[in-house]
Amino acid sequence: MNEKVRAILEELVTRYPSLAGQKAEIAKAYEILKNCYDRGGKLLIAGNGGSCADSEHIVGELMKGFCKKRPLPADLLARIAAADPDPDERLASKLQQGLPAIALTGHNALSTAFVNDVDAEYAFAQQIVGYGRQGDVFLGITTSGNSRNVLRAAAVAKAMELQVIALTGRDGGRIRGLADCAVIVPEQETFKIQELHLPVYHALCLMLEETYFSN
Numbered sequence: 360m361n362e363k364v365r366a367i368l369e370e371l372v373t374r375y376p377s378l379a380g381q382k383a384e385i386a387k388a389y390e391i392l393k394n395c396y397d398r399g400g401k402l403l404i405a406g407n408g409g410s411c412a413d414s415e416h417i418v419g420e421l422m423k424g425f426c427k428k429r430p431l432p433a434d435l436l437a438r439i440a441a442a443d444p445d446p447d448e449r450l451a452s453k454l455q456q457g458l459p460a461i462a463l464t465g466h467n468a469l470s471t472a473f474v475n476d477v478d479a480e481y482a483f484a485q486q487i488v489g490y491g492r493q494g495d496v497f498l499g500i501t502t503s504g505n506s507r508n509v510l511r512a513a514a515v516a517k518a519m520e521l522q523v524i525a526l527t528g529r530d531g532g533r534i535r536g537l538a539d540c541a542v543i544v545p546e547q548e549t550f551k552i553q554e555l556h557l558p559v560y561h562a563l564c565l566m567l568e569e570t571y572f573s574n
Contacts, residue, residue, distance in 0.1 A: 360386065363573065364566045371562040377545050378555065385559060387540045388524050389566050395496045395522070396571065401459035403490055403521070405483040405512055406500030409553045413500050413526075413560065414462040420564040422457040427572045429456040458567060461490060463512070483512035493520040501525070502552040504532015504543075513537040526559065528552030 360368075368386060372379045392402065402421065404414040423429070431439075436451045443450055463486040464470075473482045487497060497516035499509040504527040513523050513534055525531070525538035528546050535541045544555035 360389065360566075361570075364389070364569050367562055367565045367569060371558060375555065375558050378559065380545065381542050381559075384540055384542045385562065388542055389563055391496055391522050391524060391540055392563065392567060393570060395494060396458055396567070398494050400492070400494045400496065401461065401490075402496050402498060403461050403463055403487060403516075404498045404500065405463040405486075405509055407506055407508070409549070410500035410502065410506075410526075410556075411462075411464040413553070413556055414464050414498075416557075417498070417560050417564065418460045418462045418465075420561070421460040421567065424455050424572075425564055425568050427568050429568075429572045431456060456572065458571065463487075463490075480508050481511050483508050484515040487512050487515045487519065487521070491516060491519045491521050495521045496524060497521050498524045498526065499534055499538070500527075500556065501532065501534055502528050502549045502556075504529065504534045506534075510534055510537065526556055528555070 368382065372382050395402065404417055406414045431451060431454055439451045463483045466486070470482050473485055491497070497513060499513045501509045504525065510533055514537060516523050517537060522539045523537055525534040525541040527534060527541060528544045531541050531543040535543065542559055544552055544559065546552045546555060
């Protein structure tokens with residue numbers, strides 16, 4: 360972890376002192392994600408309710424510019440210009456580099472078909488089977504740590520040799536035992552847990568953006 364990345368983590372615990380006890384786990388989550396992206400992997404994310412919204416939010420920060428510009432490499436810009444049958448000088452300039460991330464909460468046709476035909480509890484797990492590859496990461500967001508559909512997905516992820524990060528609260532719940540890394544924010548009530556989840560994942564997104572797009 361370079362100095363600029365470490366500074367983001369230090370700022371997080373300065374602004375949110377209650378997260379100081381989770382500093383090591385947040386750093387571990389960053390390293391897991393960095394190793395995943397270094398290998399060309401992707402992040403799969405799932406949660407329910409507010410954690411569903413958080414899943415989509417994280418994808419938004421990773422798949423486009425967050426706080427930094429992410430211009431495409433010059434060779435890709437040239438290939439896009441050559442491939443465009445209706446030349447548009449703005450096409451390449453409007454595109455940005457992204458870090459691959461998929462929210463398993465956003466595929467309505469698939470999810471509703473699986474809920475109707477099979478069982479809602481296993482809908483996230485089914486997507487892990489379809490999307491997951493060895494070396495990818497599954498981020499399960501559950502304020503209790505006991506959301507059954509998130510637990511099922513985490514179990515399948517482990518079986519498929521994905522690493523599992525848990526973002527949770529209270530005592531960590533059952534997902535704590537499945538996770539390679541568990542960030543357990545020190546709150547008991549759901550809305551208070553969610554209020555601390557946001558700065559944690561914003562910091563992780565900032566740390567990754569600093570790592571890959573600092574120039």
